Structure formats: C-alpha cells, structure tokens
Amino acid sequence: MKFLNILIILFLFSLTSCATFSNKITFENQVKLNKNTLSxxxxxxxxxxxxxIVKYQYSKPEEIENDTVNRYPLYSTLQTNDGYATGSVVKxxxxSTKIExxxxxxxxxxxxxxxxxIDKVILKYKLKNGYLYLKNNNFKTKLIPGLCGNFEVDRTRIGLNSENNLIMNHSHYLYGAILFIIGDTKKSSFAGEYKRKI
Incomplete structure (x- = not known):
C-alpha cells in the first residue's frame, strides 16, 4: 500500500512539469504585456x-514560413486548446480571428x-511573464491514467511581438502506462506568429 501511494505521488508530481514551454520554441521579439497594456x-x-516553429520530441525545431496549408489554425487552436488540429487548404x-x-x-x-x-468562445486566462495563459480543458484522460490508460496535457499562451502581431506558444504532452510502467510518452511544441489585420 505504501509503494502504491509513493507511485501515485510521483505520478501527480509529474503533472506539474508536463507540457512546459521550451525557450527554443519561442520568438525573441516578445513585448511583455502587463495589466495596464493588456488591451x-x-x-x-x-x-x-x-x-x-514546430518541434517534436526527438527532432530538431523546424521553421515554417507562410503556412499556406494552415496546419495550426489560430481560432481552432485557441478554442479547443489543441494545437494539432487538421489543417485546411481552403482560401x-x-x-479572421478577433481577440478581445x-x-x-x-x-x-x-x-x-x-x-x-461563425463561432465564439469565452475563455479564462491568467497573465504571467507578459503572456496570457489560456485555461481551456487542458487535461484529458482515457481509462485510468497510470494503471491502464493515458493522460494528455495541452498548454497555450498568447502575447504580442514588436510588430504588433499575435504570438502563440502551444505545448502538448502525452503519457501512457500500464501499472505505472511507462508505455508511451510524447511531447511536442509549437510557436506561431499571426499577422494583425486591424
């Protein structure tokens, strides 16, 4: 029983470090927002x-200019907190996406x-380190994580850059195990810049 409690504590502790944002997958020209400049x-x-910029667990970061395939659509990524939505070749x-x-x-x-x-969503956020950290169903489970199942953690934050464009960071972490023996873990990170229209 004591061993099981230790495993559960380690499992819960691992959640706090999941899906962290990588400094390698961010834009250097961020303008830090505060409560006075948030608008x-x-x-x-x-x-x-x-x-x-896209990075999967064991690969090098890949830069994509002018994503015409729309692999990481702004609205659906913010709305669902899932940065890996299927892209579209539609013009x-x-x-546009309006943020207020x-x-x-x-x-x-x-x-x-x-x-x-077309659609609208209201999300909660927290202002931290000059970014707005979005809170939207960022923790999902299947079956019983750790015993027989998995969990996913998605984190998304948005901010501005020096060109007044929106910048977004998204991090995704998947952990799957049977009887706390790691079966599969995957981590990926994404950063995107979206041009301001108005």
Missing part, C-alpha cells in the same frame, strides 16, 4: 501563421468570415 492584444488576426483571406480581453480573467475569441460570426 493592446485586442484586434483581428489572420487565421494562418506567417511564421511558425482563408476572408477569415473582457476583464481581468476572461477573454473573448471570435471566428469570422468577413463580418459574419
């Missing part, structure tokens, strides 16, 4: 990234086709 993030942004010039800070803890994210609202 600067309000605006309309393009759906596909103009620049992104996206008429689409509502108060000290909530942000409204709206997906538009020209002026028509």
């Amino acid at each position: 600067k993030i309000n605006g309309f942004y393009e759906t596909n990234s103009v620049k992104s 996206l010039e008429n689409y 800070v509502q108060d000290k803890s909530k942000i409204v994210i709206t997906y538009l086709n020209k002026d028509k609202i």
Whole structure:
C-alpha cells in the first residue's frame, strides 16, 4: 500500500512539469504585456501563421514560413486548446480571428468570415511573464491514467511581438502506462506568429 501511494505521488508530481514551454520554441521579439497594456492584444488576426516553429520530441525545431496549408489554425487552436488540429487548404483571406480581453480573467475569441460570426468562445486566462495563459480543458484522460490508460496535457499562451502581431506558444504532452510502467510518452511544441489585420 505504501509503494502504491509513493507511485501515485510521483505520478501527480509529474503533472506539474508536463507540457512546459521550451525557450527554443519561442520568438525573441516578445513585448511583455502587463495589466495596464493588456488591451493592446485586442484586434483581428489572420487565421494562418506567417511564421511558425514546430518541434517534436526527438527532432530538431523546424521553421515554417507562410503556412499556406494552415496546419495550426489560430481560432481552432485557441478554442479547443489543441494545437494539432487538421489543417485546411481552403482560401482563408476572408477569415479572421478577433481577440478581445473582457476583464481581468476572461477573454473573448471570435471566428469570422468577413463580418459574419461563425463561432465564439469565452475563455479564462491568467497573465504571467507578459503572456496570457489560456485555461481551456487542458487535461484529458482515457481509462485510468497510470494503471491502464493515458493522460494528455495541452498548454497555450498568447502575447504580442514588436510588430504588433499575435504570438502563440502551444505545448502538448502525452503519457501512457500500464501499472505505472511507462508505455508511451510524447511531447511536442509549437510557436506561431499571426499577422494583425486591424
């Protein structure tokens, strides 16, 4: 019984270090936001990234300029907190994502086709290190994690760069095990820059 308790404590402790943001997968030209400058993030942004950096667990970071395939669409990544949504080759010039800070803890994210609202979500956030850390179903499980199953942790944060474009960091961690014996772990990180439209 004591051994099982130790394993459970180690398992819970591992959750605190899961899906951390890598300094190698961030943009250097971040403008740190604070409570007085938070409204600067309000605006309309393009759906596909103009620049992104992707890193999978054992690979080197890969840079992607002008992601025409839209591998990491802005709205669906923010709305679902899943940075690995299926991309689309649809022309996206008429689409945009509107971001508006509502108060000290909530942000409204709206997906538009020209002026028509397609979808909208209100998320909670926390301001930390000049970024807005989004809170949206970032912990998911299947079966009983550790005993027979897995868990996934997704973390997303957004901010601004010196060109007044939106920057986003996303980190994903998957842990699967049977009887606390590690069967599979995967970690990936993504950073994207999205051009401001208005």
